[in-house]
Amino acid sequence: MTEQATIEQDAIQRFAAILGPKGIMTDPDDISPWVSDWRGRYHGAARAILSPATTREVADCVALAAELRIALVPQGGNTSMVGGATPPADGSALILSLRRMNQIRSLSTDDNLAVCEAGVILANLHDAAEAAGRRFPLSLGAKGSATIGGLVSTNAGGTQVLRHGTMRALVEGIEAVLPDGSIFDGLDALKKDNRGYDIKQLLIGAEGTLGVITAATLRLVPAIAARAVGWIGVQTPADALALLRLVESELGDSVEGFEVIADDGLGHVLSHIPGTRSPIETRTPWHVLVEVDHGDMREPGPTERLEGALGLALERGIAIDAAIAASEAQADAFWRIRESLSESEKAQGPALQYDISVPVPRMPAFMTEAAAAAEVAFPGTSASSFGHLGDGNVHFHVRAPRGTSDGPAWITAQGQAINAFVHDAVVAAGGSISAEHGIGQMKRAELGRLASPARIHALRAIKAAFDPDGIMNPDKLIPRPDEG
Amino acid sequence: MTEQATIEQDAIQRFAAILGPKGIMTDPDDISPWVSDWRGRYHGAARAILSPATTREVADCVALAAELRIALVPQGGNTSMVGGATPPADGSALILSLRRMNQIRSLSTDDNLAVCEAGVILANLHDAAEAAGRRFPLSLGAKGSATIGGLVSTNAGGTQVLRHGTMRALVEGIEAVLPDGSIFDGLDALKKDNRGYDIKQLLIGAEGTLGVITAATLRLVPAIAARAVGWIGVQTPADALALLRLVESELGDSVEGFEVIADDGLGHVLSHIPGTRSPIETRTPWHVLVEVDHGDMREPGPTERLEGALGLALERGIAIDAAIAASEAQADAFWRIRESLSESEKAQGPALQYDISVPVPRMPAFMTEAAAAAEVAFPGTSASSFGHLGDGNVHFHVRAPRGTSDGPAWITAQGQAINAFVHDAVVAAGGSISAEHGIGQMKRAELGRLASPARIHALRAIKAAFDPDGIMNPDKLIPRPDEG
Incomplete structure (x- = not known):
């Protein structure tokens, strides 16, 4: 058994006084779904879940936590892949849930910006943008529960990064509560602003260790007016890269997705997932799925343009065989193969x-x-x-x-x-051990083992500067002293 | 007279031992052009200019400066608009010039990246990109002397920000020496990397106060294959904004420039700059200059597309009169009006x-x-x-x-x-007192007066964390204790 740290009843009552009865949960049955990660790998404990409804309440909670030296674990949809939102097992921290802050404060098609509170669920933003004739171009499997605050705090990615970038590229402004309880008000979307260090960029991807993101101004893009989805058989990953360069050069910014799949993987999908079939006749060692999107109906449309590019690829011997989806249903079927890869791999x-x-x-x-x-x-x-x-x-x-x-x-x-x-x-290979999911608890020791001393020193120095008492999401991201 | 701080001869000799005879200047005549800013507003003093030729030499200089507690003022082309590269007047700092680090280490048209050392002059990168059939899409008046290190350190802007963003959006990787002399090696261009706080983004725009940028990986874009430049007369700035929204919606990502000019300003240019004439017949209170660029020769080209959008604007009454340049010479003439505004305003x-x-x-x-x-x-x-x-x-x-x-x-x-x-x-109005030029010495007190306590606290905390002894570009950017 882990020794339980005690957070006094008196402290809980002071938080309750800030939040009111709707804003705090202390019943262990209510708390229990939120103290483990969704994959069941990390198990923590917390005496209460604080659920503020406003930025002011978040600030008051953080200020009180700073006064009492009680650690807080910010949590959105609890969909971290790296144990990033699970409290410590010793019960020394409280969960700070942002789920009640779920308002889209504004959505303007004039400047294509949406101001979302941290607890807005991604799918709800998708719907709101679509209703306004726009699109928020970041999506991932957990979109029905992942929240904007968590997505910003982890710099989430997805399948549209090639064209639109990660969350970092879509955030135009941030409101956050810093570890001393002060409010950083940076929601105004300024395209040019050189007033010193970019605090906004520092908070994006900080996994809640430098403060609590309470709202973000996000960039919307035009809805997709027309798309083309192609499937291409190639000999090697190098040919897949040559194909990427060719379609980028021919189709420019309209390439929205470019996925590579081994023939093995396709085989697993075809044998495990009912109703799937290979988009091309020829058997090739590697496959590419490409999507080209236009925001308007200009001619030539994406299908004609993709046909042109794939014709060149076949001519030059980069592609062995290729097919372009003839209907939306076929386009969805191509994507379904890609989206079924993880499931069919599991069956192996x-x-x-x-x-x-x-x-x-x-x-x-x-x-x-x-x-x-x-x-x-x-x-x-x-x-x-x-x-x-x-x-x-x-x-x-x-x-x-x-x-x-x-x-x-x-x-x-x-x-x-x-x-x-x-x-x-x-x-x-000059790469990153965490492309999308962050560090959390899971990769903390590996980060410590592999990152350069300069990087680790910088991470620790920033953490100590913002959060000298270590009250924000303890034991996440920053390697411990014995971890490098 | 300012009291002169003494940097001992012994210290100078230790820097000379690192740098060799080519790497240090101590003759006051050689130094004097570099201790004042180019507009003659700020005057400093320095006993030596250190000119390392390699990242290793920069690191050794910074480590020695840290040991001796001697402040360093990083300097590129010395084109700061805010006294950001001028040393203190008391002679307590040395200048660290990056101008000898002027190699373009690599330029790849395959992945459209150039790795440039800090001392590369912007115009030289423009030339190298052009020779390779590409373009580096950031330009400004000082391009013949401004260096990449300075442009990254100040998050420079220019006229192409609407489409391509500021320097921040064009930097894919950074190499820097931190204030303890350690080397931060982040040149690898990773599109997805979630290993904690984004140190790269923190160094961009830090004005040399957190370390010395020694190299950067920069993104190139396709060369301009075809462009259209238009001049539009409008009634009000609100109509100019409506026109911007219309051309963005019709022409999407290809709008490269959108400048607004008052009729007064046009009048000053026409009366002071020989050979200029108004692009449109009608006299209107406000004017817009728009440029639309295509990276390929696709049809319809930029001229046809801009004609379509301006036709709509005239129909809807957003525009009063409009002209599209019929030749490259005419396009240059339209831009010349915009570029002559500052000069002709001075004559007023x-x-x-x-x-x-x-x-x-x-x-x-x-x-x-x-x-x-x-x-x-x-x-x-x-x-x-x-x-x-x-x-x-x-x-x-x-x-x-x-x-x-x-x-x-x-x-x-x-x-x-x-x-x-x-x-x-x-x-x-929710804006920034420094859109492009940074804070430097000039706006430090105003930043202190106007920024929120949370922002100032964050700036100071980061500075103290990275540079506890205050050896990197002293007295720049961070408000002094008496300045808010």
Whole structure:
């Protein structure tokens, strides 16, 4: 048993006085869904969940926490992949939920901006933007529960990063409560502002360790007026990269998605997911899924333009076979293959999955060489990769040897060594051990092992400067002293 | 006389041992051009200019400076508008010139990236990109002497920000020496990287107060294949904004410039600059200059598309008259009017000039109301604005009363009151008192007076965390204790 830290009843009552009865939960049954991460890997404890309804209430809670030296764990939809929103197991922290702050304060089609409170659920922003004839161009699997505050705090990505960037590129302004309880009011969307260090950029991706994001001004883009989705068979990842360069050069900014898939992966989908079929006749070692979008109805449309580019690719021998979806239903079917990869991979047995990125030009070599090296180093395993070639972020999987029945035991025995092997290969390729998911608790020690002393020193110095008492999301992101 | 701080000869010799004879200047005649800013407003003193040739030499110099507690003032082309690269007058600092680090380490048309050392002059990067069939889309008046290190450190802007963003949006990676002499190696261009706080974004725009940028990975874009330049007469700044929204909606990402000019300003150009003529026949109170660029030769080209959009604007009564340049020579002539505005305004007499931004939707009201209010508050003055409406950054000028012969005396008498008046209006409109030029020495006290306590606290905390001994570019950017 972990020793339980005591937060006195008196302290809870002072928070309750700020928040009122709707703003605090202390019943263990109400709290329990929120103290573990959604994948059940991290388990914490908290005596209360604070649920402020306004920025002022957040500021008052943080100021009181600073006075009492009680740590706070900010939480949105609790969909972290790295244990980033799970409180410590010793009960020394309270959860600060932003879910009640769920207003879209404004949405303007004139300047294409939406001001959203931290607790707005991503899918709700999608709907509001669509209703106004616009689009918020960031989406991911957890969109039905992930909140804007969490998405900003983790600099979320998704499948549209190639064209629109990560959350960092879509945030035009931020409102946040800093660890001393002061309010940083930076919601005004200024395209040019050189008043010193960019505090906004520092808070984006800080995983709640420097303060609590309470609202953000987000950029909207035109709705998709017309799209074309293509499937292309290629020989190698290097050819897939050559194809990316060709379509970028021919189609410019309208390339919205560019995913690479191994033939193995396609095979798993076709055998496990009912109703799927290969978009092309020819059997090729690698496949590419590309989407081209236009925000207007200009001619030539995306289909004609994609046809032109793929014609060139076939002529030049970069592509072996290609198909363009003839209908929206077929376009959805192409995407369904890509979206079913994770599920069908799971059916192949236990696997370790890595969220990594390397510079795009080095990705083809990484995909083939790191996979081969991992299979040699860990006999019986099979390694594969798929995903967003266009932004240098592939999902890299190492599957347990065929016939492994006890997945958790295999991970306990081999996990740390395989993690280190893959992460070392990523660092050698100039890459990042966390492309999308952040550091949280899960990658803290690996960050400490692999980041340069200058980077770690900078992270610690910033954390200490903003949060000298360590009350904001403790034990996340910053390597502990014994972790490098 | 300012009291002179002493930097011992022994210290100079230790720097010389790191840098060799080519790497240090100690002759006062060699030093003197670099201790004042180019507009002659700030005058400093320095016993030596250190000129390292490599990142290693920069790191060794900074480590030695940290050991000896000697302050360093990083300097590129010395083109700061706010005294940002001028050393203190007491001689307590040395200049660290990056001009010898002038290599373009690589330029790849495959991934459209250039890795430039800090001392590369902007015009040289323009030339190198052009020779490779690409373009670096940031330009400004000082391009023949401004260096990449200075441009990154000040998050420079220019006329192409509407489409391509400021330097912040063009930097894909950074190498820097931190104040303890450690090297931050972040040159790899990763589109997705969530390993904690974004140190790169923190160094961009930090004006050399958190470390020395030694190199940057910069994004290139396609060369311009075809452009269209239009001149439009409108009734009000609000109509200019409506026109901006219309061309953005019709032409999307291809709008590269959108400048607004008062008829007064056009009049001054026509009377002072030989060979200029108004692009349109009708006399209108306000004018817009718009440029539309295509990176390829697709049809319809930019001229046809701009014609379509301006046709709509005339139909809807947003525009009164419009002309599209019929040749490159005519396009250059349209731009020449815009580029001559500052010069011809100068001929009108002494003026105070402000580099400010407000949110784009509030810009039309600001342009008319703040100007009218300034003229009422300071009788006899005339206030005007022109510039980049598209990015919310206009040049706001307050001219001395007609007949003022002693400009400097007028500025001494009225400057501080007018500055405060204009900056208060900017803050009231949710804007920034420094859109492009940074804070440096010039705006430090005004930043202290006007920024929120949370922002100032954050700036000071970051500075103290990175540079506890205050050796990096002292007295710049961070308000002094007595300044708020």
